[in-house]
Amino acid sequence: MIKEFAKKARAGSIDLVEHTRKAIESAQKINEEYKYITELGDAISRAQELQKSAKEGKAKGKLFGVLITAKDAICVQNLESTASSAILKGYKPLYNATVIERCLEEGAIILGKTVQDEFGFGGFCTNVGKGYSKPKNPNDKKRVCGGSSGGAAGITKKADFAHIALAESTGGSIANPASFCGVVGLTPTYGRVSRHGLISYANSLDKIGAMAKTVEDAALLLEIISGADPKDSTSASTPVPEYSEIPGTVQGIKIGVLESAVDERCDNSVRKAVLCAISKLEELGARRINIELPLNSKYALAAYYILALSEASTNLAKFCGIRYGAYDTLNGTYNDYFSRVRSDNFGDEAKRRILLGTFARMAGFRDAFYTQAAKIRTQLIKEYKEAFKKVDVIITPSMPTIAPTFEHVKKLTPLQSYLMDELTCPPNLAGLPHISIPCAEHEGLPIGLQIIGDHFCENKIIQVAKTWSQISK
């Protein structure tokens, strides 16, 4: 538990420099085999600084001496931050993202940056940018980690030191790899956490969240990074509860079970595991209510992709080889130069998504795709809001399958890959908080349970997740 570690470290009963040195050695060893980390920070200097403050009796902070990793899209000052894309190679931010500042204020040590699908464009972490290695599943190296926060989930699972991870979700990039790797992945309400310093995928969908080995640790990190930020006008001023202190109980909790999410489209092992977990929660006092979300089931995935890719194509327009990142020799016209740098450095999936997003916003197509998707989003949020009048949380599997093999993923068409996101896209499109926790294993591979709450009701999903983690021990 991170809280106990930080407490001991503050009291000076842990040699932080030694712990950090061992953690770096361990991370490097893990990395040689599994490829989770793209860049290591200067953790030793930071540990020395903290150790000195502990000796002087000035130690403070909920993450005192704890090692954190940041998904590559989260800017860390002077540490290469590229969203795992070749077009940002060499970019060392001049400033820290707000979430990094908040972790540092609490005494955290930055271990390094974790690999992801380029700009978050993928569900398997196999779409890493040119020059990056694909991370391997910590439970079986022939299988993928899931994406896009694949490196974050992998290192969270394998780390044998005090560690938590900052991850990010646009359409399921926390729940998906958390499920495939077997860790806890907590995605907050849109606006709960500042996006300042995040290399954007889609502004109206991006959410920075937490990954950890336990619900308590993920809740602790969320508690630290949440809250309004003058540097992000979309961050919410809603008060931040002490998420890490929420007790686990489901007495009187009404659990909405989305029937269409546990039908034949789901693998049998996943369906059985999720239904079994729900039964156990019922035994502890939860009430099961079957629900359907027909509009979300029909439209959410398509609406999500149209909006996400439209926003992505505008966000990526700024990468042109002039102010930072990749560059080329300055010849040809502006258009020649921009097109050359972009075409040489964006990966295959990034180009596909830029094309789709540009198309959906073009005159003649915009009303049918982009505007229509934004209108449907209104209806989908309304459908969720109606459901939350009847239930406290909604439970589905996080992913319809266990982690697939690299071989299997290679055979999927782009559309088939997108369709794998059907359980994670709906809550992400509606900006709802959700948590993925391991609920069972099949053939030695983890199955994730996804608990979704209403806007700013992180407390409810945490209390249900905590109950599950207590009974599944």
Add this chain to the structure above:
Amino acid sequence: MKITPELVRSVAQNARLKLTSEEVSKYSKDLADILKHFEVLSEADTKSTEPSFHPIRIINVAREDEAGECIAREEALSLAKHRTQTHFKGPKTQ
């Protein structure tokens, strides 16, 4: 709707991407496949629905108009390969 190679080339030009003929052919097929699936959106009745450009209600938010620290010019230029002492350098306009 038919996704032709000409349409893909035109979209690519708008997006400042230079595609090889193999890429044009591959992306034409992919886009056709994906957009056909996304045409389901046309079945929703949205005549009386306002669009949601964010998932939560966001009212105009502005911070206090106070002077703060900015990144120094030299720092901003330090990340660029092509520059002068005072400016970024870009390719010619013509």
